Structures are given as structure tokens and as C-alpha cells.
Amino acid sequence: MSQPLSQRPWLMRIETGEPPDWRKTLRALKERGIGVVSLIGGPTTATGAVDQGVVTDLYLTTSAVTKGLPHTPWYRGKQLPPKELVVRKEGQGIEEGIIFEHFVFRLKTARANSIRNQVERGLRFL
Numbered sequence: 001m002s003q004p005l006s007q008r009p010w011l012m013r014i015e016t017g018e019p020p021d022w023r024k025t026l027r028a029l030k031e032r033g034i035g036v037v038s039l040i041g042g043p044t045t046a047t048g049a050v051d052q053g054v055v056t057d058l059y060l061t062t063s064a065v066t067k068g069l070p071h072t073p074w075y076r077g078k079q080l081p082p083k084e085l086v087v088r089k090e091g092q093g094i095e096e097g098i099i100f101e102h103f104v105f106r107l108k109t110a111r112a113n114s115i116r117n118q119v120e121r122g123l124r125f126l
Contacts, residue, residue, distance in 0.1 A: 047076045
């Protein structure tokens with residue numbers, strides 16, 4: 001950044017750690033009044049967040065243009081939790097080849113109830 005954070009009071013820096021501790025980071029954001037987060041990143045970011053159990057929804061957009069390595073997986077962990085497709089849209093006309101998918105991660109009943117309770121108490125973020 002060209003200017004230090006001290007000159008930009010609307011920005012804040014929150015250390016995530018290495019590797020990132022997404023639960024700690026999300027708690028810090030919640031303490032500052034931020035309860036919903038869109039986490040944007042590649043396979044390393046996605047895998048870490050999914051494996052730490054902080055992801056409830058996945059919005060995956062696939063481009064018609066191949067760049068980088070084709071068929072690169074978005075998740076590189078050991079066990080992807082079960083997920084359900086909510087919606088799939090395929091581009092048409094000039095948007096042909098673009099695919100948008102929304103998935104919701106399925107949770108075991110006990111875990112789902114625990115998460116609902118945490119959300120109601122403000123301890124979990126959706």
C-alpha cells in the first residue's frame with residue numbers, strides 16, 4: 001500500500017496467523033460488528049477455511065476462458081464435507097461457457113444444531 005494504515009482510519013489490519021486461523025480472524029471481525037464475510041481466494045484459502053469449519057456456503061464461478069492450469073481443484077484437503085447444489089446457472093450468448101454454482105455444505109444434525117445455537121448467540125458467522 002502506498003499510504004500507511006494510520007493514514008486510512010477506515011481500514012483495519014487483522015493478523016490471521018500462518019497458516020491462517022480463520023476462527024480467530026472471524027471472531028475479531030465479529031467483535032468489530034462484522035458478521036457476514038465473503039472470503040475470496042484460491043485453493044489454499046478455500047481449503048483452510050473449509051477444513052476449519054467456517055464455510056457454510058460456496059459460490060463457485062467458472063470462466064469460459066482457460067487461464068493457468070485447467071481443471072485446478074478449488075479444494076485440496078483430505079476430506080471435503082458433503083455439499084448440496086442450490087443453484088447452477090450457465091451463461092448464454094456472449095456469456096456462454098461461464099458457470100455459476102451455489103453450494104451449501106451439509107452438516108450432521110448435532111453439528112447443525114450446534115451451529116444454529118452459535119449463530120443465535122452471535123458466536124458463529126454465516
